[in-house]
């Protein structure tokens with residue numbers, strides 16, 4: 001079964017391509033290379049044993065997307081990553097985020113409408129803001145977004161809801177990711193932040209390898225057991241598998257409309273616990289210091305994954321230690337084989 005993977009050369013997209021192939025699907029990758037590297041295609045080839053189909057396409061170009069959809073009659077499902085995701089940048093360049101994240105989604109929905117498609121959308125736990133109850137379930141209210149990036153995820157979910165409410169023949173699943181980290185065990189693909197990483201784990205590995213001098217732990221005075229923020233870190237390979245599980249659920253006759261799932265481990269880890277897990281997994285000592293809080297950070301969030309376990313038949317299997325050791329292996333790989 002041919003599955004369109006929009007943004008399939010990115011961090012989560014590339015890992016999902018591997019899991020699709022492992023489960024017998026035929027991924028068709030579309031990417032505009034705005035935040036990814038064409039050489040990931042060769043890296044994927046090394047992992048899966050053949051070169052996946054790839055189209056360089058700007059999904060914001062409505063006519064190009066229509067032409068592409070018309071030329072692809074066998075696609076039965078779509079996984080839509082293809083979005084910008086840097087929270088800080090989105091505050092400074094909101095229109096860049098609204099243009100890319102909305103135009104691409106709307107163009108894709110329009111172009112494939114009426115073909116009975118199954119669609120998986122990349123959403124985020126950011127839609128919950130700071131939840132009142134932890135772990136947060138899918139029934140928790142969506143809170144006012146803290147950034148244009150977060151707003152694109154919330155409004156995109158509303159767009160999907162509205163399309164389904166209109167009687168469209170799409171089936172849809174929105175996956176609300178917690179914090180994706182780690183890399184494929186081959187270390188041939190992983191996260192490649194451009195410039196100084198904003199996310200925790202790439203900053204840790206770059207500090208350990210000597211690219212950065214010191215990790216700043218943003219805030220040591222939160223109302224958490226050790227004072228640092230808590231997140232639900234999820235291995236990107238587990239996350240890739242969740243997309244396969246979502247496709248499988250939608251392939252069932254009795255699935256209709258749209259559903260939303262938390263994709264996390266169900267367990268929170270503090271920044272200091274992540275550092276400790278990294279040190280234990282690698283035997284290294286990390287240079288870090290506690291610094292003032294970062295604007296816009298929520299204190300703690302982790303997900304209840306019960307619904308995903310029961311309905312998607314999916315569960316995170318890889319632990320924090322594996323997340324850290326695989327991220328470290330990848331950092332070493334790109335140090336020696338710069339992409």
Ligand code: UD1
Pocket residue numbers: 085086087124125126147150179198199200201203215216217218219229230231271294296297298
């Ligand atoms: C954010 C977004 C999330 C998005 C993700 C990917 C929110 C609430 N969350 O996650 O939706 O999918 O980025 O880009 O908008 N930290 C440090 N030092 C660092 C870097 C991070 O201490 O140098 C801490 C942060 O304060 C935070 C934790 O590490 O407590 C995780 O941060 P990060 O990796 O940036 O992810 P989020 O902000 O949780």
